[in-house]
Amino acid sequence: CAGVVGEVLKKYHPHGDLAVYDALVRLAQEFSLRYPLIQGQGNFGSIDGDSAAAYRYTEAKLTAVAESLLEDIAKETVNFQPNYDGTKTEPKVLPAALPNLLLNGTLGIAVGMATNIPPHNLGEVVDAVYHLIENPKATPEELLQFIKGPDFPTGGSIFGLKEIAQAYASGKGPILMRGQAEIIERKGKQFDIVVTEIPYQVNKAELITKIAELVRDKRIEGIRDIRDESDKEEKVRIVVELKSDAQPQKVLNNLYTYTDLEKTFHLNMLALVDGIQPEILPLKRVLEEYIRHRVEVVTRRTQFDLSEAKKRAHILEGLSKALDKIDAVIKTIRASPDRETAHKNLTKTFAFTDVQATAILEKRLQTLSGLEREKIDNELEEKLKLIDFLEGILKDPKKVLKIMKDELADIKSRYGDERKTKIVAHGVSEISAKDTIPI
Numbered sequence: 040c041a042g043v044v045g046e047v048l049k050k051y052h053p054h055g056d057l058a059v060y061d062a063l064v065r066l067a068q069e070f071s072l073r074y075p076l077i078q079g080q081g082n083f084g085s086i087d088g089d090s091a092a093a094y095r096y097t098e099a100k101l102t103a104v105a106e107s108l109l110e111d112i113a114k115e116t117v118n119f120q121p122n123y124d125g126t127k128t129e130p131k132v133l134p135a136a137l138p139n140l141l142l143n144g145t146l147g148i149a150v151g152m153a154t155n156i157p158p159h160n161l162g163e164v165v166d167a168v169y170h171l172i173e174n175p176k177a178t179p180e181e182l183l184q185f186i187k188g189p190d191f192p193t194g195g196s197i198f199g200l201k202e203i204a205q206a207y208a209s210g211k212g213p214i215l216m217r218g219q220a221e222i223i224e225r226k227g228k229q230f231d232i233v234v235t236e237i238p239y240q241v242n243k244a245e246l247i248t249k250i251a252e253l254v255r256d257k258r259i260e261g262i263r264d265i266r267d268e269s270d271k272e273e274k275v276r277i278v279v280e281l282k283s284d285a286q287p288q289k290v291l292n293n294l295y296t297y298t299d300l301e302k303t304f305h306l307n308m309l310a311l312v313d314g315i316q317p318e319i320l321p322l323k324r325v326l327e328e329y330i331r332h333r334v335e336v337v338t339r340r341t342q343f344d345l346s347e348a349k350k351r352a353h354i355l356e357g358l359s360k361a362l363d364k365i366d367a368v369i370k371t372i373r374a375s376p377d378r379e380t381a382h383k384n385l386t387k388t389f390a391f392t393d394v395q396a397t398a399i400l401e402k403r404l405q406t407l408s409g410l411e412r413e414k415i416d417n418e419l420e421e422k423l424k425l426i427d428f429l430e431g432i433l434k435d436p437k438k439v440l441k442i443m444k445d446e447l448a449d450i451k452s453r454y455g456d457e458r459k460t461k462i463v464a465h466g467v468s469e470i471s472a473k474d475t476i477p478i
Contacts, residue, residue, distance in 0.1 A: 241300075246300065265277070338439055
């Protein structure tokens with residue numbers, strides 16, 4: 040990772056090395072990103088807030104999801120701009136076959152503004168985009184049939200379909216999160232509260248410390264012991280052992296009230312539109328902007344492929360024409376004292392273009408034979424068919440959208456997975472003092 044950090048600082052981002060490494064580390068953390076963009080080897084931190092190992096000890100490479108964000112970047116699909124010192128260029132945006140802004144969300148603070156976009160489930164987002172392509176006038180309510188709500192990498196539950204719908208319709212609003220906690224009976228009518236999932240962005244070690252402090256200060260009663268039985272694979276298991284006279288539900292209500300086992304995610308979907316204007320975007324607008332971006336990417340990719348196919352077809356036509364007059368072509372080349380003269384003679388005698396003449400001169404004499412004709416003619420036929428196909432796409436916007444839909448279906452089949460965060464339709468009623476005080 041030291042090499043990666045160094046390259047970033049040198050070519051693109053002359054900032055502090057720690058800021059670059061911290062960003063890289065977060066991209067590899069499965070508890071931070073719903074779909075990690077970096078596959079890390081070594082210690083990349085933990086849900087307990089442990090720091091990653093120094094960058095000389097860790098290694099990183101892109102995940103398949105990250106590769107899809109860069110797909111077709113070499114085909115002039117996005118605009119490039121000079122880097123900070125003008126020695127290289129960098130993309131203004133990525134082609135992004137996936138809507139990463141929604142999939143992994145983002146958290147950021149700038150001068151006078153902030154953004155807080157939660158992560159979402161890939162399959163749900165793809166289904167919503169697919170529906171919006173086919174039904175551009177779809178209502179926000181229709182889209183919520185596909186995107187049920189945030190899908191956090193740490194699981195847990197979110198509450199209140201009405202509140203979620205309001206937040207997505209306006210682009211901002213609170214969404215209540217709770218960890219996954221279960222009351223389990225042990226032998227002799229003894230009870231434990233077992234927490235297996237915690238809310239997004241909650242530090243597990245700090246949560247346990249907070250519970251212990253509340254027990255010590257007698258703000259929560261009925262707890263005998265707290266154990267962290269989580270494993271090294273980041274599977275959370277916090278066991279809260281209760282006293283024999285404790286009332287389990289009252290203790291659990293206290294945990295929701297006084298700790299981050301219950302937390303509010305303040306959704307604020309602020310994003311830069313066209314890289315210029317920061318706007319708070321409702322969910323539908325985010326999806327529309329993604330579709331608009333992908334239409335441009337697919338169109339520019341098709342134009343690039345068409346241009347390359349035409350260039351190749353032009354060369355193949357020249358080679359085919361040369362084979363028709365192979366003896367005269369070879370005689371002309373041999374009669375020329377140097378390459379430059381041969382080039383001029385070919386263009387003058389046979390009306391080859393500069394590009395065709397160059398391609399002929401680059402061919403070995405033995406390849407300019409009858410054996411090559413079939414191969415050249417077959418390739419030329421393929422290129423002409425491809426040119427016709429690509430021109431058909433550019434003439435028909437519906438074909439561009441069809442390509443988008445096919446690519447989305449492929450992405451869903453490759454990366455789609457089950458939702459991790461449960462959604463509870465009703466909101467959570469406020470926990471009163473009566474619900475927390477033992478009788």
